[in-house]
Amino acid sequence: MKHPKTVMIGLGYIGLPTAAVMANNGINVIGVDVSEKVVKTINQGKIHIVEPSLDKLVNKVVQDGYLQATTKPVVADVYLIAVPTPFKGEYIPDLSYVESAIMSLTPFLAKGNLVIIESTSPVGTTKKMQQIINDNRPDLEGDFFMAYCPERVLPGNVIYELEHNDRAIGGVNEASTKKAQAFYGLFVKGELHATNAQTAEMTKLVENASRDVQIAFANELSMIADKADINVWELITLANKHPRVNILQPGTGVGGHCIAVDPWFIVNSFPEEARIIRSAREINNYKTEWVIEKIKNTAIKFEIESKKKPKIACMGLAFKPNIDDLRESPALYVTQSLILQGFDVFPVEPNIKEHEHIKIYTIDDAIEKADIIVYLVAHKEFINIEVNHKIVLAFIEKK
Numbered sequence: 354m355k356h357p358k359t360v361m362i363g364l365g366y367i368g369l370p371t372a373a374v375m376a377n378n379g380i381n382v383i384g385v386d387v388s389e390k391v392v393k394t395i396n397q398g399k400i401h402i403v404e405p406s407l408d409k410l411v412n413k414v415v416q417d418g419y420l421q422a423t424t425k426p427v428v429a430d431v432y433l434i435a436v437p438t439p440f441k442g443e444y445i446p447d448l449s450y451v452e453s454a455i456m457s458l459t460p461f462l463a464k465g466n467l468v469i470i471e472s473t474s475p476v477g478t479t480k481k482m483q484q485i486i487n488d489n490r491p492d493l494e495g496d497f498f499m500a501y502c503p504e505r506v507l508p509g510n511v512i513y514e515l516e517h518n519d520r521a522i523g524g525v526n527e528a529s530t531k532k533a534q535a536f537y538g539l540f541v542k543g544e545l546h547a548t549n550a551q552t553a554e555m556t557k558l559v560e561n562a563s564r565d566v567q568i569a570f571a572n573e574l575s576m577i578a579d580k581a582d583i584n585v586w587e588l589i590t591l592a593n594k595h596p597r598v599n600i601l602q603p604g605t606g607v608g609g610h611c612i613a614v615d616p617w618f619i620v621n622s623f624p625e626e627a628r629i630i631r632s633a634r635e636i637n638n639y640k641t642e643w644v645i646e647k648i649k650n651t652a653i654k655f656e657i658e659s660k661k662k663p664k665i666a667c668m669g670l671a672f673k674p675n676i677d678d679l680r681e682s683p684a685l686y687v688t689q690s691l692i693l694q695g696f697d698v699f700p701v702e703p704n705i706k707e708h709e710h711i712k713i714y715t716i717d718d719a720i721e722k723a724d725i726i727v728y729l730v731a732h733k734e735f736i737n738i739e740v741n742h743k744i745v746l747a748f749i750e751k752k
């Protein structure tokens with residue numbers, strides 16, 4: 354395949370690095386985003402998201418003329434879509450962004466073009482979108498290619514993983530799969546695994562549902578162990594001595610924009626069958642409420658015994674250790690709930706300097722002030738903290 358002119362619709366955490374990597378591999382990329390601010394920033398060779406080395410790469414490809422941004426699609430050979438797929442209502446996938454991206458490119462589509470969806474999507478989305486194009490462009494029916502290819506990059510290492518991770522590529526027919534494989538071959542060094550559209554869609558959802566189920570097992574164990582007066586960390590360490598057992602670590606819950614979200618796409622499509630997947634989501638959400646109850650009960654006991662309101666240090670706000678990402682974070686939720694319920698809270702997050710609504714304290718300051726110290730995230734900065742004569746609640750392993 355010679356380097357095709359490519360439109361990338363949606364220039365966020367996935368779309369922008371992908372556009373930049375494609376452009377750096379000699380593909381002429383037109384990035385499209387509904388946000389004029391995003392378009393303006395990129396055309397200045399700058400970026401609007403946090404991702405190591407992305408600023409330099411975007412600056413280079415914009416300077417070299419391989420990446421330009423605009424608010425509307427243009428005539429091209431390949432169209433990629435990386436727009437958001439959030440929930441609406443009670444965990445129902447909202448496909449309106451993908452639909453609107455499809456509608457925006459449909460007038461420009463020509464015979465032989467390739468359309469690829471990368472947004473995390475419920476099973477059947479690619480075929481549904483193909484139908485929308487067919488309905489609006491009956492002149493093209495059967496004459497364009499369409500595929501789904503999910504993204505599984507790790508924030509913080511996106512540029513490397515975009516080029517080196519394996520990809521699952523599923524077309525609506527074999528010709529589409531082959532065409533999409535050839536396209537990704539222009540900039541991906543990882544293996545390109547051919548499948549059909551529905552399997553590629555489900556692959557992404559299953560990857561995150563699998564993690565969610567495994568974490569739910571650990572979280573459920575932590576609540577059982579607490580009732581049985583068993584140290585859950587010791588329990589898991591001992592059980593993992595079995596050569597074929599590998600239990601994950603429990604925590605405050607599950608956060609982030611993928612594991613806490615994607616399993617619902619399966620539950621919503623397969624409500625009868627997706628029982629363990631639904632339970633896992635419920636258990637992981639419940640674990641966060643359980644943590645709040647534990648802290649509240651400890652605080653009430655302290656107040657009754659010492660006749661003063663306790664000061665509570667909440668150690669960690671991010672959704673996982675050693676990052677600054679607060680999206681869907683259970684630790685942030687716990688901290689905010691305690692604040693809203695009138696507790697005297699001293700939040701600590703070593704990976705961020707300030708927060709719009711929450712005053713952030715240093716580790717030393719919070720520990721010194723607190724009567725109750727609550728470990729919510731296993732940040733490396735917390736490992737060696739030792740305190741005497743204070744109440745400590747650790748919902749992560751405190752080695």
Ligand SMILES: NC(=O)c1ccc[n+]([C@@H]2O[C@H](COP(=O)([O-])OP(=O)(O)OC[C@H]3O[C@@H](n4cnc5c(N)ncnc54)[C@H](O)[C@@H]3O)[C@@H](O)[C@H]2O)c1
Pocket residue numbers: 362363364365366367368385386387388391435436437438450453454457471472473474504505506508610611
């Ligand atoms: N962020 C990740 O780590 C990650 C990983 C794997 C998969 N995904 C999936 O990739 C998709 C995109 O996620 P993201 O994190 O990049 O989102 P994002 O919110 O960072 O970026 C999406 C961009 O799309 C733009 N947009 C929305 N509607 C548009 C439209 N109709 N036309 C043009 N632009 C439009 C928005 O302005 C925004 O800049 C989602 O489905 C997400 O679930 C994300």
